[in-house]
Amino acid sequence: MEDGTFESPGYSTDTCADPFVWDTREDCDVRQILDRIADKWSLLVIALLDTRSLRFSELKRAIDGVSQRMLTVTLRQLERDGLVSRTVHPVVPPRVEYALTPLGSSLHETIQSLVAWTELHQDDIARARQRYDDAREPQSV
Amino acid sequence: MEDGTFESPGYSTDTCADPFVWDTREDCDVRQILDRIADKWSLLVIALLDTRSLRFSELKRAIDGVSQRMLTVTLRQLERDGLVSRTVHPVVPPRVEYALTPLGSSLHETIQSLVAWTELHQDDIARARQRYDDAREPQSV
DNA sequence: CTGTATCCCTCAAGATACTG
DNA sequence: CAGTATCTTGAGGGATACAG
Numbered sequence: 001m002e003d004g005t006f007e008s009p010g011y012s013t014d015t016c017a018d019p020f021v022w023d024t025r026e027d028c029d030v031r032q033i034l035d036r037i038a039d040k041w042s043l044l045v046i047a048l049l050d051t052r053s054l055r056f057s058e059l060k061r062a063i064d065g066v067s068q069r070m071l072t073v074t075l076r077q078l079e080r081d082g083l084v085s086r087t088v089h090p091v092v093p094p095r096v097e098y099a100l101t102p103l104g105s106s107l108h109e110t111i112q113s114l115v116a117w118t119e120l121h122q123d124d125i126a127r128a129r130q131r132y133d134d135a136r137e138p139q140s141v
Numbered sequence: 142m143e144d145g146t147f148e149s150p151g152y153s154t155d156t157c158a159d160p161f162v163w164d165t166r167e168d169c170d171v172r173q174i175l176d177r178i179a180d181k182w183s184l185l186v187i188a189l190l191d192t193r194s195l196r197f198s199e200l201k202r203a204i205d206g207v208s209q210r211m212l213t214v215t216l217r218q219l220e221r222d223g224l225v226s227r228t229v230h231p232v233v234p235p236r237v238e239y240a241l242t243p244l245g246s247s248l249h250e251t252i253q254s255l256v257a258w259t260e261l262h263q264d265d266i267a268r269a270r271q272r273y274d275d276a277r278e279p280q281s282v
Numbered sequence: 283c284t285g286t287a288t289c290c291c292t293c294a295a296g297a298t299a300c301t302g
Numbered sequence: 303c304a305g306t307a308t309c310t311t312g313a314g315g316g317a318t319a320c321a322g
Contacts, residue, residue: 026206029263030256031185037259038179044172056284065167067316072285082269094283094322103265110258113251115171118178122170124244128223197304208296213305235302235303 036081041066041074043111046100049084050108053099083107177222182207182215184252187241190225191249194240224248 025031036042044063048054054062060071075098078084083104089095100108166172177183185204189195195203201212216239219225224245230236241249 080273132221
């Protein structure tokens with residue numbers, strides 16, 4: 001298992017010496033899952049749910065700009081992927097709790113690392129953008 | 142009424158007391174940068190460029206399914222954000238090399254961790270999806 | 283409260299063609 | 303080779319209304 005970088009999936013007879021090319025095919029599972037996880041809303045939901053389980057309305061309030069529809073869609077996808085669990089409390093005003101599953105929790109560390117990086121370097125990026133824009137658009141207005 | 146859910150932190154001030162709620166606002170830098178980095182193609186480009194610098198056509202070939210346009214757009218964004226450098230060699234057949242900047246390199250570890258997680262758990266996810274789909278669609282056609 | 287269903291529209295992105 | 307420019311499409315996602 002630790003025999004190398006990322007085990008190059010033998011999906012074809014190409015250069016097996018590739019270090020980081022996990023899989024270049026579009027339909028591969030990794031690409032597909034990556035797209036799901038790296039999703040705008042998924043990322044936020046997972047990060048929020050690590051603190052504690054949250055109700056639908058709590059999530060909606062916590063995530064500025066998310067529509068009811070997109071939150072529902074996102075939660076369904078995460079539930080389907082086994083990252084989030086959905087618990088319905090059969091009370092009069094419906095109460096639904098969302099929580100990370102163990103699988104979802106295992107993702108959280110990575111996501112936090114991504115968020116941490118972003119927080120740490122947001123100024124660098126802002127400066128880089130400034131520099132780039134200045135260089136490309138010297139004509140003011 | 143106090144927003145009890147997440148102590149709505151003084152956004153104007155700092156959020157140093159919050160564990161994971163980096164910022165809930167839509168227009169915040171972190172959210173914006175996150176969207177950029179977590180982008181479908183950006184992720185792949187950054188991962189690929191860590192190995193070595195690559196030419197435009199090499200990237201295009203390495204990333205299955207990316208259109209010329211999207212690769213160009215992605216590279217421009219990454220360049221603007223200071224994550225990728227672009228070097229034009231003034232030779233007859235134009236030769237443009239893309240490489241990670243130090244800032245881009247610092248991101249790579251995190252991205253690899255995300256990819257590694259995905260590779261590690263893709264089977265779990267596939268099973269979870271199977272279970273979910275089986276439960277929701279018992280009526281076979 | 284927690285959704286589902288519908289309509290509708292924007293904008294991301296693919297295809298194509300053309301330049302340096 | 304490495305783009306840029308244009309056109310077109312379609313799917314993502316918002317708004318709204320309704321149901322359990």
